[in-house]
Amino acid sequence: MLLEMFQTLPQVLIDGLTLGAVYAVVALGYTMVYGILQLINFAHGEIFMTGAFIGTALFIMIMGWGSAIPQILLLIIVLVITASITGFIGVGMERIAYRPLRNAPRLIPLITAIGISFVLQDVIRFIAELTSGNYIVTGPSLFSENINLKTSAISSVFNDASFKTSFLIVLTVAILLMITLDFFVNRTKWGTAMRAVALDRETAALMSINVNKVISITFFIGSALGGATGVLFALQYGTIDPYIGFILGLKAFIAAVLGGIGNIRGAMLGGIMLGVMEMFAAANLSLLTGGIFGAEYKDVFAFAILILVLIFKPEGLLGKPTAEKV
Template sequence: MQEILSTLPQVLLDGLTLGAIYAVVALGYTMVYGILELINFAHGEIFMAGAFIGTALLFGFVDIGLALNWVTLVLVLIFASLLTGVIGVGIERVAYRPLRTAPKLIPLISAVGISFILQDVVRFVAEYKTGNYIVTGQTIFENKIAIPAFSVGGYEVHASAIKSNTLIVIGIAVLIMIVLDIFVNRTKWGIAMRAVAQDRATAALMGINVNKVISLTFFIGSAIGGATGVLYAQQYATINPFIGFILGLKAFTAAVLGGIGNIRGAMFGGLLIGLLEVFAAANLGILTGGALGAEYKDVFAFIILILVLIFKPAGLFGQAVKEKV
């Protein structure tokens, strides 16, 4: 117990950071599924594209002698969001809209195909520009905030340090989630999205432009995915064209855990998966007497998911998703 508690603050911070990234990416999955009942498996690659776009912009700013600070970070977030949002709309228009009436397996295969195309395009561009598809990004905030040692109930908690980037990632991710929740629940376009998700045909009869709503959904989901890619690159520095696959899979898992189609469920599921993953990475060896190491962290998280879905198949917040009739 002493070993677990001694690193708990650092584990919680790292888990919240990773969980916030999972949560925002999961929102893109759950928004598209809520309206089209389509799993957009290309969403992880849109996240990856946002990481590369943001990194390329920061390198460009350095090349022209521009200082890297809050202003440049905001500019990069806005530009990466807009560009990945446009990419998302383009993917919907080219790869999904013509298949809207096709059997559900066909758009799913199309999504996987788009995913591989985006991976290879980004890999080609990265290798052409840098000679390597693995890129070390340009981070902005590297200073650390010290946390002194303290004791709780007789247990000693080690001193640790928080990177400024960690607090920035958590803060911006939480802000994105709050703004999106307000948008979906309290704006005209948000009401239109929920109407289309409930019954597309009836929404069209009520005068809602379904195609515009779907395009807007893809734009918003892809834009926040791209912004999260920028935050990921700032936090973890090294990126490659394949980061979107495994992270996208975990974000999709978070959406399922929270209740696919439920926005607040996706937020909670992402935070929970992140916390479980980092806790397992730090403490599996201690809990199992050395039998399992940090490399089994994914197994730990997915076992939790399986257990939840066995006893609650709709996910933790599944009751909040209205069934279509």
Template sequence: MLTDILQTLPQVLIDGLTLGAVYAVIALGYTMVYGILELINFAHGEIFMTGAFVGTAVLLVFTSLGWTSMLPAIFTLIIMLLISSLITGFMGMGIERVAYRPLRKAPKLIALISAIGISFLLQDIVRFITELYKGNYILTAPSFFSHQIKMPLGSIFPGISNASFKSSFLVVIIVAVILMVGLDFFVNKTKWGMAMRAVAQDRDTASLMSINVNKVISVTFFVGSALGGATGVLFAIQYGTIDPYIGFILGLKAFTAAVLGGIGNIRGAMVGGLTIGLVEMFTAANLSVITGGLLGAEYKDVVAFAILIIVLIFKPEGLFGKAVAEKV
């Protein structure tokens, strides 16, 4: 059994890091909003999905016009990321203004229901638009960063199989790292980041210190949603096929990652996303071997959510979160 696990380990690490990077950046959107509003923005998964569709639409237009053959691939990628990030960023600001701000003083459950309603609304809008223009709500992105790179590990380490990955793997990892490091710098080293941390700590006191709380919250939604849209582009490039419902399960797993790392903790969300991705790919590749064929790869989702349950039971503040004493 151990031999079989070690044999597939390099490929598992590659696939797990790719998926984990996607989870990590999506989880940042959840944890930013929760850190300031203490609201779980369940529409964030659909913002990610919208970004995937916008990026794929840009790529399809560029391909139909023949621009992809004239422009460098990295230039096309940057345009896709910028357009998707701007559209989803302003979409996030609009959602906050219309669906969340009027309910800010309402019970948290009401805002949560509003978030779920927005998620279903976005699913149907994207499905309607896609079917209107393409006749089918499932989109397949043109081949992009699809060059296969092989790693002959078997000749170096006997007993380990060779691994391979698409060049899109490098794109996903590099862009995801840039986004995560950039966000960490923005939150910890800039005035807007300082304002966000002040509002997260005490909204009323921050407003007394001449901080425009509504503007800070809007910027938070813009940044978190822009990150979600950019991640949607990375997902479309890596996996090729998208539909209006990919945001649901991916959003839940990214939320699991945020809880695992400590909801409200940005660095914790990064670690939680990578951990969930690696665990999920390891489960998909080896669960059948470990259980003697009793359980297969289809149970990988069970493992991911079992981790969420275990964390909530034994360490509800997450791996990097801090327990907060309740004030009476």
């Protein structure tokens, strides 16, 4: 049994890193908003889904013009446009739905976030069916060349693995986004303002920090990252629908909790770990349970991780326990 698990390890790591990178970048949106507002923005998964649809529409539209744009340049254009649109959607969502409820009991903004997620699902489904006749959309095939990795040459224990060139694109762009965000939060003036507002909103306001602007910037960056990740998801997996944001958003939330909700580096770590563990479960769950559970139970595995983290280390791997002020 152990030998069979080792044989699939290279492919599990490749698939897990791809999925984990997607989880990590989406989890950053959750953890940024929670760090400042103490709000779980459950509509963030639908921002990711909206980005996937906008990106796919842009790919189809630009490629339909017949211009021979290099694939990498096309990807950069689509990423920038999609991130900008979803960023402004996030700002509008905060301004219209969350800001009036900022001093309300926490349950009310949470219910509002769930309501916004349903609205976005139905709006995107309506637009997709209106324009294409079907709410399940398949994007153009980009970066789809298969590369075979001869891992059996390293050791006879491993089987050969394969991946599409889109794997390299997704992983590289996701890592660049995470590094850029980490630099922005820890090394820039606005990043310092965001950390100050997260630490103490009232004191930050007394020190002439524009709290509303900082919160708007936080929503813009988080939503832009979510939208860009939706483009990467559509590029890697091809087929999208208006409901992909629900389960993936929950998984990204689990990643944020696993790393430490409110901790940016923790969200990155949690996303990568969750992706690898989920792919490991998909490949080996049937083997480990003697066929009782199959790959379709990988989602149960992810939520079991959430329960264990909440029981034994509720602050997450890189989070710090907080004392209640009396």
